[in-house]
Amino acid sequence: xxxxxxxxxxxxxxxxxxxxxxxxxxxxxxxxxxxxxxxxxxxxxxxxxxxxxxxxxxxxxxxxxxxxxxxxxxxxxxxxxxxxxxxxxxxxxxxxxxxxxxxxxxxxxxxxxxxxxx
Amino acid sequence: xxxxxxxxxxxxxxxxxxxxxxxxxxxxxxxxxxxxxxxxxxxxxxxxxxxxxxxxxxxxxxxxxxxxxxxxxxxxxxxxxxxxxxxxxxxxxxxxxxxxxxxxxxxxxxxxxxxxxxxxxxxxxxxxxxxxxxxxxxxxxxxxxxxxxxxxxxxxxxxxxxxxxxxxxxxxxxxxxxxxxxxxxxxxxxxxxxxxxxxxxxxxxxxxxxxxxxxxxxxxxxxxxxxxxxxxxxxxxxxxxxxxxxxxxxxxxxxxxxxxxxxxxxxxxxxxxxxxxxxxxxxxxxxxxxxxxxxxxxxxxxxxxxxxxxxxxxxxxxxxxxxxxxxxxxxxxxxxxxxxxxxxxxxxxxxxxxxxxxxxxxxxxxxxxxxxxxxxxxxxxxxxxxxxxxxxxxxxxxxxxxxxxxxxxxxxxxxxxxxxxxxxxxxxxxxxxxxxxxxxxxxxxxxxxxxxxxxxxxxxxxxxxxxxxxxxxxxxxxxxxxxxxxxxxxxxxxxxxxxxxxxxxxxxxxxxxxxxxxxxxxxxxxxxxxxxxxxxxxxxxxxxxxxxxxxxxxxxxxxxxxxxxxxxxxxxxxxxxxxxxxxxxxxxxxxxxxxxxxxxxxxxxxxxxxxxxxxxxxxxxxxxxxxxxxxxxxxxxxxxxxxxxxxxxxxxxxxxxxxxxxxxxxxxxxxxxxxxxxxxxxxxxxxxxxxxxxxxxxxxxxxxxxxxxxxxxxxxxxxxxxxxxxxxxxxxxxxxxxxxxxxxxxxxxxxxxxxxxxxxxxxxxxxxxxxxxxxxxxxxxxxxxxxxxxxxxxxxxxxxxxxxxxxxxxxxxxxxxxxxxxxxxxxxx
Ligand code: SRM
Ligand SMILES: Cc1cc2nc3c(=O)[nH]c(=O)nc-3n(C[C@H](O)[C@H](O)[C@H](O)COP(=O)(O)OP(=O)(O)OC[C@H]3O[C@@H](n4cnc5c(N)ncnc54)[C@H](O)[C@@H]3O)c2cc1C
Ligand code: SF4
Ligand code: FES
Numbered sequence: 001x002x003x004x005x006x007x008x009x010x011x012x013x014x015x016x017x018x019x020x021x022x023x024x025x026x027x028x029x030x031x032x033x034x035x036x037x038x039x040x041x042x043x044x045x046x047x048x049x050x051x052x053x054x055x056x057x058x059x060x061x062x063x064x065x066x067x068x069x070x071x072x073x074x075x076x077x078x079x080x081x082x083x084x085x086x087x088x089x090x091x092x093x094x095x096x097x098x099x100x101x102x103x104x105x106x107x108x109x110x111x112x113x114x115x116x117x118x
Numbered sequence: 119x120x121x122x123x124x125x126x127x128x129x130x131x132x133x134x135x136x137x138x139x140x141x142x143x144x145x146x147x148x149x150x151x152x153x154x155x156x157x158x159x160x161x162x163x164x165x166x167x168x169x170x171x172x173x174x175x176x177x178x179x180x181x182x183x184x185x186x187x188x189x190x191x192x193x194x195x196x197x198x199x200x201x202x203x204x205x206x207x208x209x210x211x212x213x214x215x216x217x218x219x220x221x222x223x224x225x226x227x228x229x230x231x232x233x234x235x236x237x238x239x240x241x242x243x244x245x246x247x248x249x250x251x252x253x254x255x256x257x258x259x260x261x262x263x264x265x266x267x268x269x270x271x272x273x274x275x276x277x278x279x280x281x282x283x284x285x286x287x288x289x290x291x292x293x294x295x296x297x298x299x300x301x302x303x304x305x306x307x308x309x310x311x312x313x314x315x316x317x318x319x320x321x322x323x324x325x326x327x328x329x330x331x332x333x334x335x336x337x338x339x340x341x342x343x344x345x346x347x348x349x350x351x352x353x354x355x356x357x358x359x360x361x362x363x364x365x366x367x368x369x370x371x372x373x374x375x376x377x378x379x380x381x382x383x384x385x386x387x388x389x390x391x392x393x394x395x396x397x398x399x400x401x402x403x404x405x406x407x408x409x410x411x412x413x414x415x416x417x418x419x420x421x422x423x424x425x426x427x428x429x430x431x432x433x434x435x436x437x438x439x440x441x442x443x444x445x446x447x448x449x450x451x452x453x454x455x456x457x458x459x460x461x462x463x464x465x466x467x468x469x470x471x472x473x474x475x476x477x478x479x480x481x482x483x484x485x486x487x488x489x490x491x492x493x494x495x496x497x498x499x500x501x502x503x504x505x506x507x508x509x510x511x512x513x514x515x516x517x518x519x520x521x522x523x524x525x526x527x528x529x530x531x532x533x534x535x536x537x538x539x540x541x542x543x544x545x546x547x548x549x550x551x552x553x554x555x556x557x558x559x560x561x562x563x564x565x566x567x568x569x570x571x572x573x574x575x576x577x578x579x580x581x582x583x584x585x586x587x588x589x590x591x592x593x594x595x596x597x598x599x600x601x602x603x604x605x606x607x608x609x610x611x612x613x614x615x616x617x618x619x620x621x622x623x624x625x626x627x628x629x630x631x632x633x634x635x636x637x638x639x640x641x642x643x644x645x646x647x648x649x650x651x652x653x654x655x656x657x658x659x660x661x662x663x664x665x666x667x668x669x670x671x672x673x674x675x676x677x678x679x680x681x682x683x684x685x686x687x688x689x690x691x692x693x694x695x696x697x698x699x700x701x702x703x704x705x706x707x708x709x710x711x712x713x714x715x716x717x718x719x720x721x722x723x724x725x726x727x728x729x730x731x732x733x734x735x736x737x738x739x740x741x742x743x744x745x746x747x748x749x750x751x752x753x754x755x756x757x758x759x760x761x762x763x764x765x766x767x768x769x770x771x772x773x774x775x776x777x778x779x780x781x782x783x784x785x786x787x788x789x790x791x792x793x794x795x796x797x798x799x800x801x802x803x804x805x806x807x808x809x810x811x812x813x814x815x816x817x818x819x820x821x822x823x824x825x826x827x828x829x830x831x832x833x834x835x836x837x838x839x840x841x842x843x844x845x846x847x848x849x850x851x852x853x854x855x856x857x858x859x860x861x862x863x864x865x866x867x868x869x870x871x872x873x874x875x876x877x878x879x880x881x882x883x884x885x886x887x888x889x890x891x892x893x894x895x896x897x898x899x900x901x902x903x904x905x906x907x908x909x910x911x912x913x914x915x916x917x918x919x920x921x922x923x924x925x926x927x928x929x930x931x932x933x934x935x936x937x938x939x940x941x942x943x944x945x946x947x
Contacts, residue, residue: 008936012305012338016316017649017675020936032936036649036675037463038311053691056679056739058652062463065652067679067687097387098370 048086140165143406181292249342711752
């Protein structure tokens with residue numbers, strides 16, 4: 001059976017209103033957000049404007065303000081809000097029994113062997 | 119144990135139903151089946167607890183002394199007898215044999231079944247800390263637990279409740295009513311965070327503290343301490359110890375799936391069931407908290423009723439199907455009204471309608487999306503909870519009643535005109551009181567408006583309505599709209615879109631009303647959003663920090679990244695590090711340390727800044743604490759090149775070397791920097807000291823500049839370089855270094871206490887006028903001393919090097935990547 005969800009640890013490791021980073025070997029670094037409303041989201045940690053690290057922005061509601069030039073990015077869709085145009089890939093997240101899971105395929109691309117087997 | 123009675127003869131013809139779990143779901147399922155077809159099954163119920171079925175949710179009132187056990191029994195012994203149900207109580211089922219279709223109980227009793235119903239509920243989760251098995255550590259699930267708590271409470275003393283959710287708070291309430299001194303330890307920053315947002319959680323916490331409970335949020339239990347073989351206390355990860363004669367673990371529940379799992383039934387988090395509550399074996403059903411339906415497990419009773427209905431429909435041959443439930447929560451603590459339903463996180467396109475009434479301690483938030491209610495959080499006034507919940511479940515279109523929605527059912531449905539808040543205000547009589555704080559009637563407000571007050575601000579200043587707590591702001595705005603129509607003038611710029619208050623109002627009210635926490639400010643000043651925005655959070659954080667030095671705890675999530683990470687973010691996401699070089703002075707040891715850091719961390723560039731010190735570029739956020747540790751080791755501290763705070767004190771060489779120098783400008787600059795570093799301010803603040811009017815340190819374009827002259831020191835204020843260059847104004851001339859220091863401290867404090875967040879001294883001074891500044895400082899001969907004393911007091915709490923703290927491991931979560939990536943621990947879906 002193909003493992004689908006990647007366990008990235010307990011929900012308590014990210015304070016509400018903050019984000020944490022998850023480097024991916026051979027892939028894009030991921031930012032995992034915990035909103036003040038208690039929800040978890042994950043985005044590729046690169047602002048669609050000039051690659052600012054979104055994990056370092058101020059989180060409010062379900063958006064984050066990029067630390068470099070203040071674009072506002074929706075945590076749900078990855079899209080720039082307001083007048084700005086652009087979009088960053090999102091990674092499906094689920095929380096179960098106090099732990100955070102990311103959709104494995106969206107994080108780590110399958111190896112050629114796995115792809116063949118599928 | 120009852121034996122089968124009058125139906126014996128017929129029983130051979132009937133199918134045999136065995137129920138495991140004599141709890142709320144198991145018994146309700148049986149009731150539902152009996153109501154449909156009393157003749158169909160021969161029923162045996164196994165219960166682990168040695169008693170009949172009772173209303174588990176009422177254990178809280180039993181603990182609190184508001185109810186007795188007899189009052190909460192749901193199915194009496196008579197009920198079992200009358201329905202010929204055999205109850206095997208106090209004898210849990212240990213094993214299910216699906217091939218033989220039998221269950222085996224602990225006492226060895228074997229019972230065959232045609233249909234088996236698993237209703238084993240949940241097990242309390244015990245956090246795996248040392249000491250968890252000690253006598254005196256209890257959970258809160260059944261009557262035995264309540265009896266243990268009551269026995270402990272009989273002795274008085276201290277109780278610690280681990281877990282600030284629904285169960286934990288009800289346990290804490292009960293124990294505190296029973297006379298124990300209660301401390302609640304909660305891991306997350308907000309109580310009941312799954313049901314409440316920050317605003318409501320804060321109100322709840324304040325109320326519980328007012329009632330004498332100690333609430334520790336963000337507190338992680340490390341171990342339960344033992345003494346003489348019994349629990350004696352709890353130690354937290356931060357080292358704090360709390361004495362305890364009893365520890366209640368109420369951190370959550372896990373569906374009880376052990377039996378089902380060992381019987382080989384499909385289980386994930388719970389026992390997997392379809393819409394008819396059938397498990398992976400068609401002869402085995404499951405219901406209640408132990409199941410997982412469409413991916414969800416429930417911990418409340420409402421879904422159980424719906425599940426039982428569908429189960430009974432299926433077993434009696436007219437399948438209907440359960441589709442899942444939306445739940446709502448109420449806290450059963452007398453005198454505290456809390457309600458929460460649906461998804462209060464809203465999401466894209468969701469809008470919050472927020473109403474706060476500080477005087478009554480009310481907070482209401484309804485989340486609306488596509489003209490439907492998707493969530494609600496109510497605190498203090500929950501009368502309309504069920505109405506909102508009903509609209510939510512039915513997904514009713516609320517666009518017609520949207521304007522009045524937050525005022526509740528009576529108002530919103532009051533019909534046509536009443537649904538418009540303006541109309542409701544229009545209907546008030548002239549002598550109706552609008553502003554309770556200042557006793558202003560509607561007639562008086564209207565009169566003031568008609569006499570020319572065209573904005574909220576004008577009304578506030580001319581008749582005082584809404585000038586104090588502001589809870590009537592909405593009413594005054596309605597009156598402006600009613601009286602003037604389109605002529606209403608926008609008031610002074612508000613702090614941000616979340617509030618109708620200006621920066622000045624917010625600052626003043628924080629002090630006047632002694633507001634000491636951000637959720638408190640938002641509640642008392644009627645913020646229209648639940649948790650503010652990227653503009654108001656940093657501003658309020660600063661205002662609170664300035665108003666309550668040493669008391670207010672800095673809020674990291676309200677800080678811009680540079681101030682959170684104590685370094686300047688660069689365009690590539692790395693950081694630059696600028697250590698302080700007092701007055702621009704340095705020495706071989708510091709230079710060597712900097713050189714070493716540059717090499718050790720491969721910094722691509724090191725540069726002399728425009729502020730007379732060195733900047734190391736290209737450091738990764740993970741490496742910052744180690745870099746700081748190295749710099750600290752050479753005696754250097756943070757230069758705050760990133761902060762709304764004191765940046766640099768530039769100096770020139772002065773009388774010590776320069777042939778024109780009149781005073782020791784370098785030495786004075788160092789002294790000033792040592793007095794002022796570390797202070798948080800509305801914006802960045804720069805100082806310079808020049809040794810003579812040639813002014814090599816550019817003191818006349820600084821926020822505070824000193825120009826030394828033969829007879830003493832000229833003090834200049836309100837200058838800056840930057841986007842709009844402004845040369846300073848001369849504040850005064852003094853004759854000693856001590857006076858320079860005193861005036862510098864006083865001026866900074868005046869700026870700290872008065873300016874708007876993100877307003878530098880130059881625009882501040884132009885807004886207030888030099889005369890105003892002089893009046894504040896010199897009208898009263900003691901003013902400078904008082905301002906300076908307040909600055910020095912606040913500095914007592916600010917002059918801790920933030921780098922040293924981080925280098926020692928504080929808040930390492932801000933610097934490290936998520937540490938626990940364990941791809942092996944995956945879940946199968
Ligand atoms: C490093 C430095 C340039 C240099 O290599 O010399 C610098 C770098 C930046 N300056 Fe500056 N300023 C530096 C001295 C100055 C000076 C000269 C001075 O202080 O004597 C000025 C003009 C004087 C003044 O402030 O009045 C100056 C006026 C500004 C301004 C415009 C301020 C204004 O009120 O108009 C900004 C923008 C702002 O703060 O919003 C700014 C903003 C910045 C920022 C923080 C831009 C940003 O937000 O990222 C730059 C950060 C770079 C970094 O990561 O370190 N910097 N900046 C200087 C650091 C001094 C230090 O040791 O701390
Ligand atoms: C203190 C407290 C307060 C609560 N307050 C509320 C509230 O305000 N609102 C709300 O909606 N919900 C509340 N709940 C939750 C509610 O009580 C549960 O959702 C409900 O009881 C679940 O019903 P159930 O039948 O699935 O589990 P239970 O009622 O727990 O019944 C399961 C029964 O199965 C027995 N059992 C387990 N294993 C075996 C075995 N192997 N053999 C035989 N018997 C076994 C157990 O002993 C238990 O008696 C509260 C719960 C508690 C503990
Ligand atoms: S002048 Fe502009 S580019 Fe140069 S450091 Fe300052 S902000 Fe950056
Ligand atoms: S890189 Fe994010 S706003 Fe520019």
